[in-house]
Amino acid sequence: MDGARVVVTGGAGFLGSWLCERLLGDGAAVVCVDSLVTGARTNVAPLVDHPRFTFVAADVCEGVPVDGAVDRVFHLASVASPVHYLRLPLETLRSGSLGTTHALDLAERTGARFLLASTSEVYGDPLEHPQHESYWGNVNPIGPRSVYDEAKRFAEATTAAYRRSLGTDATIARIFNTYGPRMALADGRVVPAFVQQALAGEPLTVAGDGSQTRSLCWVADTVDGLVRLGESGFPGPVNIGGDAEVTVLELARTIIDLTGSSSTIEHVPLPQDDPRVRRPDLAEAEGLLGWRPRTPLREGLIRTIEWVAAQRRPEHLPA
Ligand code: NAD
Ligand code: UDP
Numbered sequence: 222m223d224g225a226r227v228v229v230t231g232g233a234g235f236l237g238s239w240l241c242e243r244l245l246g247d248g249a250a251v252v253c254v255d256s257l258v259t260g261a262r263t264n265v266a267p268l269v270d271h272p273r274f275t276f277v278a279a280d281v282c283e284g285v286p287v288d289g290a291v292d293r294v295f296h297l298a299s300v301a302s303p304v305h306y307l308r309l310p311l312e313t314l315r316s317g318s319l320g321t322t323h324a325l326d327l328a329e330r331t332g333a334r335f336l337l338a339s340t341s342e343v344y345g346d347p348l349e350h351p352q353h354e355s356y357w358g359n360v361n362p363i364g365p366r367s368v369y370d371e372a373k374r375f376a377e378a379t380t381a382a383y384r385r386s387l388g389t390d391a392t393i394a395r396i397f398n399t400y401g402p403r404m405a406l407a408d409g410r411v412v413p414a415f416v417q418q419a420l421a422g423e424p425l426t427v428a429g430d431g432s433q434t435r436s437l438c439w440v441a442d443t444v445d446g447l448v449r450l451g452e453s454g455f456p457g458p459v460n461i462g463g464d465a466e467v468t469v470l471e472l473a474r475t476i477i478d479l480t481g482s483s484s485t486i487e488h489v490p491l492p493q494d495d496p497r498v499r500r501p502d503l504a505e506a507e508g509l510l511g512w513r514p515r516t517p518l519r520e521g522l523i524r525t526i527e528w529v530a531a532q533r534r535p536e537h538l539p540a
Contacts, residue, residue: 222452223248226290228333230281230324231297233260235404236338236396238268239444240295245271247448252287255298256280258312259305264403281320282312291331293451296324297338299373303366303492304409310368317372318379325383328391335391336451337380341462342370343395346496353502354395354458364494377458384456394450397462397501401440401521402528412437412522415473416529419482429491431470436500438463439516439524449510460501463514479522 227244231237232253237260241251250273253265257278268274279286281298298320300306300313321337328335344352345360360370383389400412418425438461446461467475470486477484506512 225249225292226252227293227295228252228254228285228287228291228327229295229297230254230285230320231260231299231338233257233262233265233276234297234301235264235401236399236440236443237297238264238403239401239440240297240447241265241268241274243441243444243448245273249273251275252277254279254281254285254287258309259300259302259405259408261405281323282315285323285327287327291327291333294324294328294333294335295338295447295451296321296335298324299338300369302405302408302410306369307365313368314372317376321376321379325379325389325391329383329387329389333390334451335380335389336447337376337391337393338447339373339377339393339395339458340369341395341397341460341499341501342366343374343377344499345370346494347498350498351500351502352460354460354505361494366494392450392453392455393457393459394447395458395460395501396443396447397438397460397499398435399438399440399443399462401525406529406532411435411469411472412525413529415476416480416526417533419476419480419484420526420530420533422482422484424485424487425473425477426489427470427473427486428489428495430488431473431486432468433491433495434466434468434498434500435472436463436466437472437518437521438514439521442514442516446506446510446512449512453510455509459505459509460503461506461512462501462503463518464500464503465518466500467518475519476522476526479519480526
């Protein structure tokens with residue numbers, strides 16, 4: 222990666238900021254393009270003085286305003302959490318469609334390798350378990366989650382078509398639920414929601430009976446998978462995610478245990494089309510990239526809890 226110039230769209234978000242940091246550490250020059258619609262300048266604040274880091278404020282739906290040579294494009298810009306994509310349905314569809322086309326155009330124009338940050342949501346509420354990349358998915362095309370799922374499916378179709386018709390060196394990562402420091406505390410995703418509730422001694426809001434499962438992956442592990450796929454020549458798609466599947470209720474109990482909280486559990490309505498199960502088949506990631514998630518769930522949760530607790534201390538709270 223030494224000397225490479227890498228564009229990271231969505232680089233001021235949770236995953237993007239970890240990716241920018243990792244790429245700088247690997248010796249790359251990083252151009253972070255972000256509209257800050259859901260990301261935050263604070264996520265990249267420690268990087269802005271780095272001589273190889275540039276921040277460009279732009280909406281990728283309008284274009285990706287980067288001049289000069291580019292070696293890699295990591296396209297992460299997307300509204301990404303249910304709370305936000307239910308609030309911003311049209312923006313979500315546009316970033317998956319127009320935004321992805323513009324990011325692909327940049328890669329095509331510069332001859333860069335392109336990586337699409339796709340999602341396990343392309344599998345929808347899966348009828349196959351675990352999910353292998355060959356599974357086509359079970360998505361409700363007009364349900365509330367469809368703006369995200371179908372935008373990513375369109376983004377995958379566009380990426381595959383650029384590769385087929387124009388020869389763009391493009392690949393697809395299907396990322397499963399990832400957690401860790403710098404997740405937006407207010408975007409409703411399950412780990413930050415439960416950790417904040419546990420630290421505040423409030424009930425943990427478990428959706429439905431909590432028997433639905435997710436397979437969580439520590440952020441640095443996910444980012445390592447993305448970098449490996451970006452550096453490989455594989456077209457993908459490749460699943461990148463955790464292999465320790467837990468029910469949401471087990472996750473809530475683990476977080477109560479790790480925080481030593483006296484919180485109880487409160488069952489709240491299950492959102493429409495909430496996937497029942499989710500676990501990646503990691504044979505491709507392991508075979509092609511030599512990648513496996515390394516960080517045990519409890520270890521990653523402890524680090525995340527420490528980070529959330531630090532954000533709640535008075536010096537981090539708004540005046
Ligand atoms: P995030 O919300 O923290 O980051 C997304 C970033 O993209 C934000 O900084 C946001 O401001 C930016 N963005 C959104 N629309 C934009 C636009 N039109 N122009 C420019 N910037 C824009 O979310 P995240 O969890 O870091 O997700 C990053 C990527 O990874 C997304 O593409 C998401 O779909 C994908 N992904 C994440 C997970 C996960 O568990 N975190 C799982 C699957 C896929
Ligand atoms: N969830 C929950 N309580 C919350 C937030 C989420 O029980 O306060 C559930 C949600 O219904 C889903 C799972 O946790 O079953 C993961 O939700 P998240 O929004 O983190 O990710 P996704 O649904 O996209 O997998």
